[in-house]
Amino acid sequence: MAPPRPADGPAPWLAYASLAASMALVGSYVGLSRLLVAAFPVLLLAWLRFGIAAVAMLGWLRRRPGEPALSGREHRLLFWESFLGNFLFSLCMLYGVALTSALAAGVTMAAIPAAVALLSRLFLGERISPRVGAAIACAALGIALLALARQTGPASAAASPLGVVLLLAAVLCEASYVVIGKQLTARVAPRRISALINLWGLALVTPLGLGQALRFDFAAVAAPTWGLLVFYALAASVASVWLWMQGLRRVPSARAGVFTVMLPVSAALVGAGVLGEPFSRWHLAAFALALAGVLLATWPARQAAGSARRAWP
Numbered sequence: 001m002a003p004p005r006p007a008d009g010p011a012p013w014l015a016y017a018s019l020a021a022s023m024a025l026v027g028s029y030v031g032l033s034r035l036l037v038a039a040f041p042v043l044l045l046a047w048l049r050f051g052i053a054a055v056a057m058l059g060w061l062r063r064r065p066g067e068p069a070l071s072g073r074e075h076r077l078l079f080w081e082s083f084l085g086n087f088l089f090s091l092c093m094l095y096g097v098a099l100t101s102a103l104a105a106g107v108t109m110a111a112i113p114a115a116v117a118l119l120s121r122l123f124l125g126e127r128i129s130p131r132v133g134a135a136i137a138c139a140a141l142g143i144a145l146l147a148l149a150r151q152t153g154p155a156s157a158a159a160s161p162l163g164v165v166l167l168l169a170a171v172l173c174e175a176s177y178v179v180i181g182k183q184l185t186a187r188v189a190p191r192r193i194s195a196l197i198n199l200w201g202l203a204l205v206t207p208l209g210l211g212q213a214l215r216f217d218f219a220a221v222a223a224p225t226w227g228l229l230v231f232y233a234l235a236a237s238v239a240s241v242w243l244w245m246q247g248l249r250r251v252p253s254a255r256a257g258v259f260t261v262m263l264p265v266s267a268a269l270v271g272a273g274v275l276g277e278p279f280s281r282w283h284l285a286a287f288a289l290a291l292a293g294v295l296l297a298t299w300p301a302r303q304a305a306g307s308a309r310r311a312w313p
Contacts, residue, residue: 012250016259019247023262025240029232030109030263031102031270033094036232039225042094044216047209048229049090050202053237060195068187077184078193082200085177090201090236092170099163102271103283108167109263110290111139115175123179131296138293143168145286194241265291 036045063069070078097105114136121128128136143164184193247259268287271277 015247015250017247018243019259020262022240022243022247023259024266025235025243027106027109027263027266027268028270029235030093030097030105031267031275032228033232034097034102034271034275036225036229037094037098039221040229041212041216042091042098043205043208044212045094045229046087046090047202047205047213049233049236050086050198050205052230052233053198054195054202056234056238057191057195057198060191061199063192064189067189067192070188074184074188077180078196079200081177081180081184081193082197083204084173085180086197086201087204089170089173089177090205092166092173096163096166096170099160100167101277102275103268103277103279103287104164105167106263106265106267106271107142107283107286107290108164108171109174109267110287110294111143111168111171112174112178112263113294114139115171116178119172119175119179135293135296138289138296142286142289142293145282145289190241194237198237 033045040048093105096108114132117128117132118136181193268279272279
């Protein structure tokens with residue numbers, strides 16, 4: 001089998017476009033979820049999301065020829081991957097957006113790379129560089145400015161303290177998802193991981209979602225809202241994962257991480273441009289800090305390449 005094509009040489013623009021589209025898709029459904037939580041109870045919304053995605057990913061559940069059977073440890077990791085990264089993340093994100101705004105969600109979600117660095121240090125022993133430390137500080141300052149926007153801005157721009165706490169919890173859940181995923185992708189195909197953790201998410205939320213479904217008037221939901229729900233389910237569980245994996249085939253992971261900047265950008269654009277949420281100077285400052293933190297945490301360093309050139313005889 002031919003080795004994978006290196007990312008050096010001409011820029012792989014199609015791969016870059018896939019990475020950017022993946023993160024823009026994630027940010028857009030984070031922003032648009034505010035419309036869905038206005039139409040559906042949160043637990044019912046999460047149940048419908050997992051159910052639609054489970055039908056779409058039925059073909060991904062099968063083990064491919066030559067793929068080893070899952071060990072007991074991998075089954076446990078898949079459960080925690082789903083419980084933290086799918087189930088709890090969805091609930092914290094949906095409730096958090098309902099109590100704050102798409103803008104607040106975009107700024108807070110920009111702390112994901114810093115949270116990944118912290119958890120990787122705690123559980124995987126990875127070193128936190130000074131630049132990543134600065135990224136963590138930027139994320140903390142951006143979140144602090146959200147609280148200032150709540151105190152000084154109009155009521156419609158206010159971010160509930162509980163909502164911000166829930167969004168921070170969603171950030172930690174997503175970071176846990178990344179750290180656990182590092183241990184799963186060595187032996188399990190990414191598509192099968194996605195399908196299995198979505199199935200676990202469906203199993204976890206079904207008892208809660210069914211209770212709300214029995215009391216919900218589905219006939220009152222407008223057709224465009226159903227279309228938005230299908231988009232949300234497919235974007236959250238299928239399309240964004242596939243696009244991300246397609247991009248990673250040609251781009252080193254460190255460089256690919258730069259494209260996470262599209263998540264807060266698209267969430268903020270949806271909040272301000274589509275939902276008409278007010279965008280104050282405090283939101284602008286918090287957003288700028290959040291973007292600076294993402295770039296600091298993910299921009300590829302040149303030190304290693306420079307050292308390699310110096311070492312060449």
